[in-house]
Amino acid sequence: MNKFAISLLLTIYSFYASIGQTYIPYYGxxxxxxxxxxxxxxxxxxxxxxxxxxxxxxxxxxxDWIIDKYTSYGYxxxxxxxxxxxxxxxxxxxxxxxxxLYPNKYLIIDGHxxxxxxxxxxxxxxxxxSILEIARLLKDVDTEYSIKFIHFSAEEVGxxxxxxxxxxxxxxxxxxIKLVFNIDGVGGVVGMVNDIVVCERDERGPxxxxxxxxxxxxxxxxTCVSLYSTLTTEISYAYASDYIPFEHNNEIITGLYExxxxxxxxxxxxxxxKLDVNYLYEVTKAAIGASLHFSVAxxxxxxxxxxxxxxxxxxxxxxxxxxxxxxxxxxxxAINLTLRNTLGQLLLNKSFEATSQININIDxxxxxxxxxxLETPLGISKSIKIFKE
Numbered sequence: 001m002n003k004f005a006i007s008l009l010l011t012i013y014s015f016y017a018s019i020g021q022t023y024i025p026y027y028g029x030x031x032x033x034x035x036x037x038x039x040x041x042x043x044x045x046x047x048x049x050x051x052x053x054x055x056x057x058x059x060x061x062x063x064d065w066i067i068d069k070y071t072s073y074g075y076x077x078x079x080x081x082x083x084x085x086x087x088x089x090x091x092x093x094x095x096x097x098x099x100x101l102y103p104n105k106y107l108i109i110d111g112h113x114x115x116x117x118x119x120x121x122x123x124x125x126x127x128x129x130s131i132l133e134i135a136r137l138l139k140d141v142d143t144e145y146s147i148k149f150i151h152f153s154a155e156e157v158g159x160x161x162x163x164x165x166x167x168x169x170x171x172x173x174x175x176x177i178k179l180v181f182n183i184d185g186v187g188g189v190v191g192m193v194n195d196i197v198v199c200e201r202d203e204r205g206p207x208x209x210x211x212x213x214x215x216x217x218x219x220x221x222x223t224c225v226s227l228y229s230t231l232t233t234e235i236s237y238a239y240a241s242d243y244i245p246f247e248h249n250n251e252i253i254t255g256l257y258e259x260x261x262x263x264x265x266x267x268x269x270x271x272x273x274k275l276d277v278n279y280l281y282e283v284t285k286a287a288i289g290a291s292l293h294f295s296v297a298x299x300x301x302x303x304x305x306x307x308x309x310x311x312x313x314x315x316x317x318x319x320x321x322x323x324x325x326x327x328x329x330x331x332x333x334a335i336n337l338t339l340r341n342t343l344g345q346l347l348l349n350k351s352f353e354a355t356s357q358i359n360i361n362i363d364x365x366x367x368x369x370x371x372x373x374l375e376t377p378l379g380i381s382k383s384i385k386i387f388k389e
Contacts, residue, residue: 021220021223021224021227021293023227023228024292026297026299027228027289027292027293028227028228028289030137030138030288030297031137031229031285031289031292033137034133034137034281034284034285034288036277036278036281038133038136039130039133039277039280039284040272040277042128042132042133043121043125043126043272043277043280044272046062046065046119046120046121046128046129047119047120047121047125047271048119049062049119050119051115051116051117051118051119051120052113052114052115052119052120053114053115053116053156054085054086054090054114054153054154055088055089059090059113059114059153062113063080063091063093063113063151063153066093066113066128066132067080067093070095070135070149073135073136073139074139074140075095075097075135075139077095077096077097077098078093078094078095078096079093079094079095079096080092080093081093081094081164081165081169083154083160083161083164083168085154085157085160090114090153090154090160090161091153092151092152092153092161092162092164092165093113093150093151094148094149094165095135095148095150096146096147096148097135097139097143097146097147097148097149098146099144099145099146099147099295100142100143100144100342100371101144101145101296101340101371101373101383102144102145102146102178102344103146103344104146104176104344105145105146105176105177106145106146106147106148106175106176106177106178107143107147107148107178107179107181107291107294107295108147108148108150108177108179108180108181108246109131109134109135109147109148109149109150109181109183109287109291110131110148110149110150110151110152110162110180110182110183110242110243111124111127111128111130111131111151111152111182111183111184111242112127112128112151112152112153112154112156112161112162112184112241112242113128113151113152113153114152114153114154114155114156114157114161115156116156116157116266117266117267117268118264118266118267118268118271119268119270119271121187121270121271121272121274122185122187122258122262122264122265122270122275123184123185123262123265123266124155124183124184124185126183126185126186126187126258126275126280126283127183127184127185127186128151129280129284130183130186130280130283130284130287131149131151131183131287134149134284134287134288134291135149138288138291138292138295138297141292141297141298142297142298142299143292143296143297143298144295144297144298145178145294145295145296147291147295152165152242155184155241155242156266159240159241159242159244159245161242162242162243162244162245162246165245166245166246166249167245170246170249170251171249177246177251177252178252178294179217179251179252179253179254179294180243180247180251180252180253180254181221181253181254181255181287181290181291181294182200182238182241182242182254182255183255183256183287184241184255184257185257185258185261185262185265186256186257186258186279186280186283186284187258187262187276187277187279187280188258188259188260188262188275188276188279188280189258189260189261189262189263189274189275189276190273190274190275190276192260192276193260194258194259194260194278194279195230195232195279196231196232196233196234197225197229197231197233197234197256197258197259197282197283197286198233198234198235198236198256198257198258199221199222199225199233199235199236199254199255199256200218200235200236200237200239200243200253200255200256200257201214201215201217201218201235201236201237201238201253201254202214202215202237202238202247202253203237204247208248208250209250210247210250210251210252210253213252214238214252214253214254217252217254217294218235218254219235220290220293220294221254221256222235224286224290224293225286225289228285228288228289228290229282229283229285229286229289230282231279231283231286234259236257238253238254238255241255243255256283256286256287258279258283262274262275296383298383313327313328313374313384314326314327314384315372315384315386318384318386318387319387319388320362320386320387320388320389321363321388322361322362322363322365322388323360323361323362323363324359324360324361324372325357325358325359325360326357326358326360326372326374326384327356327357328355328356328357328358334352334353335351335352335355335358335374335375335376336349336350336351336352336374336375336376337349337350337351337352337358337360337373338373338375339360339362339370339371339372339373340370340371340373341365341368341370341371342368342369342370347362347365347370348360360372362386365388366388367389368387368388369385369386369387370385370386370387370388371383371384371385371386372384372385372386
């Protein structure tokens with residue numbers, strides 16, 4: 001398939017995906033639990049640790065503080081990733097949340113926690129506390145895809161932490177990454193009208209390029225901003241932050257950045273009083289909604305996902321003794337059906353042309369929980385939990 005055809009297909013997919021991307025009450029309820037007070041408290045604690053440069057007690061104390069936060073949220077899969085830069089040890093922090101359907105494919109939500117020439121309330125305390133709030137609220141949410149929350153060190157001296165991670169973990173393990181979602185400098189500027197957030201996409205040239213895929217994901221990010229916050233968006237290009245080493249490894253990237261760029265970066269003036277905490281709160285709400293969308297979060301009871309014309313499809317009987325029927329209705333398109341167990345193992349993968357009913361048989365499977373997924377050629381999907389007695 002030539003480049004033009006691929007680009008055309010991605011454009012068509014983006015158009016239909018944007019039609020299907022609507023407000024989801026389940027996501028909205030989670031976003032509404034975002035806490036202004038928690039964000040402000042965490043930001044104040046971050047600022048209080050001082051200038052977080054390599055080799056200082058401040059950055060080591062901040063690292064321990066971040067780990068303590070995740071521990072308090074109930075996370076147990078927390079990894080410290082040490083590396084050296086000019087004789088100074090630094091540590092990335094990686095927290096893993098396992099997805100139930102695609103446990104080996106990752107949404108990476110990242111930002112750096114080191115600072116330069118000041119306490120870094122905005123750069124990047126704002127991104128750090130936003131990621132912490134996302135992690136707090138998603139802790140017990142079922143997601144199809146696994147999530148890695150990553151707090152990088154040594155960003156301020158040349159993206160060293162993220163480059164180390166890509167070189168020594170992503171490449172060596174051939175990590176399957178769905179998307180890298182970077183959050184850096186999202187605090188706004190005190191006294192200004194802070195009502196726009198910049199959504200960043202890959203705009204590199206050939207020969208290595210994921211521009212079309214990044215554009216699709218960034219458009220979806222912008223839609224999430226409009227659905228789950230009061231902010232409007234502007235699309236721009238990615239640069240000078242921790243998604244760049246991933247971009248150079250040809251991963252799909254997107255990110256959030258403030259529209260009003262702080263004049264206090266890399267100075268002792270980068271403190272809470274110089275940013276707009278309410279703006280940070282709205283950015284965090286948008287980021288929570290986007291994280292739910294990108295990880296494909298599901299209501300553990302009803303299996304809610306952002307489906308459109310597949311939304312009315314149900315499986316019956318459910319629970320079942322082995323035979324399950326799906327009433328598809330008036331859908332004049334091909335449908336691919338997959339069935340997986342709780343280990344993510346593929347048990348069934350079958351395509352059906354336009355049909356009003358699909359019947360499957362899981363008599364040969366043990367009692368337990370199964371995950372049924374329907375998907376059209378345009379990527380519109382529906383996931384259903386099946387309980388076999």
